[in-house]
Amino acid sequence: DAGITQSPRHKVTETGTPVTLRCHQTENHRYMYWYRQDPGHGLRLIHYSYGVKDTDKGEVSDGYSVSRSKTEDFLLTLESATSSQTSVYFCAISATRDRGVYEQYFGPGTRLTVT
Amino acid sequence: QKEVEQNSGPLSVPEGAIASLNCTYSDRGSQSFFWYRQYSGKSPELIMFIYSNGDKEDGRFTAQLNKASQYVSLLIRDSQPSDSATYLCAVRTGNQFYFGTGTSLTVIP
Numbered sequence: 001d002a003g004i005t006q007s008p009r010h011k012v013t014e015t016g017t018p019v020t021l022r023c024h025q026t027e028n029h030r031y032m033y034w035y036r037q038d039p040g041h042g043l044r045l046i047h048y049s050y051g052v053k054d055t056d057k058g059e060v061s062d063g064y065s066v067s068r069s070k071t072e073d074f075l076l077t078l079e080s081a082t083s084s085q086t087s088v089y090f091c092a093i094s095a096t097r098d099r100g101v102y103e104q105y106f107g108p109g110t111r112l113t114v115t
Numbered sequence: 116q117k118e119v120e121q122n123s124g125p126l127s128v129p130e131g132a133i134a135s136l137n138c139t140y141s142d143r144g145s146q147s148f149f150w151y152r153q154y155s156g157k158s159p160e161l162i163m164f165i166y167s168n169g170d171k172e173d174g175r176f177t178a179q180l181n182k183a184s185q186y187v188s189l190l191i192r193d194s195q196p197s198d199s200a201t202y203l204c205a206v207r208t209g210n211q212f213y214f215g216t217g218t219s220l221t222v223i224p
Binding site: 042045048090102106109 | 160
């Protein structure tokens with residue numbers, strides 16, 4: 001357990017509305033990530049953060065923005081939700097536990113449905 | 116584009132047999148390699164990582180890495196029904212992790 005929580009765990013929203021997902025960690029890890037997981041595509045990186053106010057885009061960043069104002073919180077915002085953003089969203093942290101190898105641990109996920 | 120390829124399966128093995136899961140990756144600059152297990156409706160759970168050529172064993176699990184062939188594998192010995200899940204291969208390149216689409220494993224009692 002890497003002390004990662006996500007909220008909400010489930011959400012149904014309408015097309016065109018903004019949505020914010022929250023990831024919270026309790027262990028002061030520097031690196032945090034947002035992924036989406038869809039059948040046939042596996043886990044795809046949306047955005048990641050390497051420190052407070054330091055973020056970078058991933059493979060599928062269009063339509064998403066992120067913010068990290070505190071080490072423990074990483075927010076993912078869908079600015080205007082579309083049906084193609086229906087997915088399961090996972091937050092992850094990266095931490096070194098053995099010989100300096102960065103390992104990645106996941107939160108419980110948020111299931112988002114855009115109608 | 117960095118790619119991680121896995122056979123999607125499904126792979127079925129009888130209880131007590133060895134399950135063999137395979138993964139190839141495209142970026143020779145990848146630094147470390149991971150296997151995750153994911154049960155339906157749950158988040159991925161880290162099983163093992165490996166970063167140097169050869170074998171690494173942890174209980175019933177053995178990870179194998181061949182950087183020259185850009186190939187990673189996971190062996191599960193004495194497979195149990197509780198091992199039935201999707202197994203994800205991941206590679207780390209720089210600050211990012213890249214995932215395969217997963218192999219579905221079913222262990223038949």
